[in-house]
Amino acid sequence: MRNFFITIDSTAAVTDEMLAHTGVSTIRFDVKAGNFSCPDGILSYENAKELMHRALTEGYAINAPSAARYEEFFDDLAEKNRNIIHISCGAGFSDAYNNAVKASRNTMVKFKRVSIYVVDSHSPCAGQALLMDRALAMCENNASAEEAFVELSEGAARLEQYAVSTAAHGIFVLTGVDNAGNGYNIRRYTSFNAACRTIADAYCQNADGAPLYIFGSTEIQNMTKAVARLRKSGCTDIRISSMSIARCLKAGPEAICVAFFGKPRKSQKKSFYRPGKDSDFFTPDEE
Structure with missing residues (x-):
């Protein structure tokens, strides 16, 4: 059994076939073009072309999952008492990262034995897939969630x-x-x-x-x-x-x-990504 769950938000790297093969869980963005909406993902060529046309003529919106959706998503996995590594779309690209962090704190308050590590991938697609690839390799090598968080955060940087x-x-x-x-x-x-x-x-x-x-x-x-x-x-x-x-x-x-x-940046310090105590990183939201 793997030491931790791997989850990821919207990315083309996670198709339904990959979900079945890798065991990665995903939470999708919502895409709206004109009066048509759908979960983010890889569409057929015909459907993608139609949606692109609608977007150009009628406008479009891309909505990250809310903190409430993330919390429900994490709660379902936390019931299995296993730690979670969540690879989020970069904070510089959407609200997904901040919403996931907020939700992870609330879930950990309810599930004391579970730690949730949210990795900012700094990427909305190819880089996010690269981090997922490394997370799967670490999971197969029996790394802990904490070890994976450190390595993935350094890789993202x-x-x-x-x-x-x-x-x-x-x-x-x-x-x-x-x-x-x-x-x-x-x-x-x-x-x-x-x-x-x-x-x-x-x-x-x-x-x-x-x-x-x-x-x-x-x-x-x-x-x-x-x-x-x-x-x-x-x-x-x-x-x-x-x-x-x-x-x-x-x-x-x-x-x-x-x-x-790429190579580590000169300004990058390994200690910056050391998780430390859970309380240093994850505290319940103040009401």
Whole structure:
């Protein structure tokens, strides 16, 4: 039996098939376009195109689960008296992280024997999937939830993340994404392959042997071209998925998102992520 449960909020990495295979539990965002709404996830090409069209013409909203929904979600798992690692969408991208932390505190007040560790993934898709991959490996190696929290938090702090989008015909924009969800080092290319080579160079220089994750939006041509270019440039372990519809709406129909673990930043201190006592991190909400 695994030492802890792994949970995750909205990400395309967790399909129904993966849920059955890995035992990961997920709580979905809600996506609304015009008068149509659905849970976030990977939609069929036809449904995704229709929702994208509605979003462009009628507007859209992406709503993170409320703290009350998270609390109900955690309560159901806590009844089994096993600790929980929750890999949240980054605080810089949505309210999901803060809502999950608030809910985890309330659940732990009710279930004294259960500890819930909420990891800020600093990523809405590919980076979040990379952390889930590492959490599964640690769980299989009988690590404790506390050990997993420390390693995942350190990994999240050194995620290298890139997005490639189409600005205009023949112009591609490569954007680095920092841990607050902000774009930096924005570069424009007239060649899609050149943008991918920049990502491949960064991966080959900085990666720690972990896989590279790449997610594509509703138009998959750029993703397939990117995978071919990355492999040709030395990236051998590539994990591929489609973006959830929420990320497709945010990034655009032709975008790709890439994430991998880079080298530790000089300012990163390991002690910063040491969980310490539960009371240092999780206290009941004051009424």
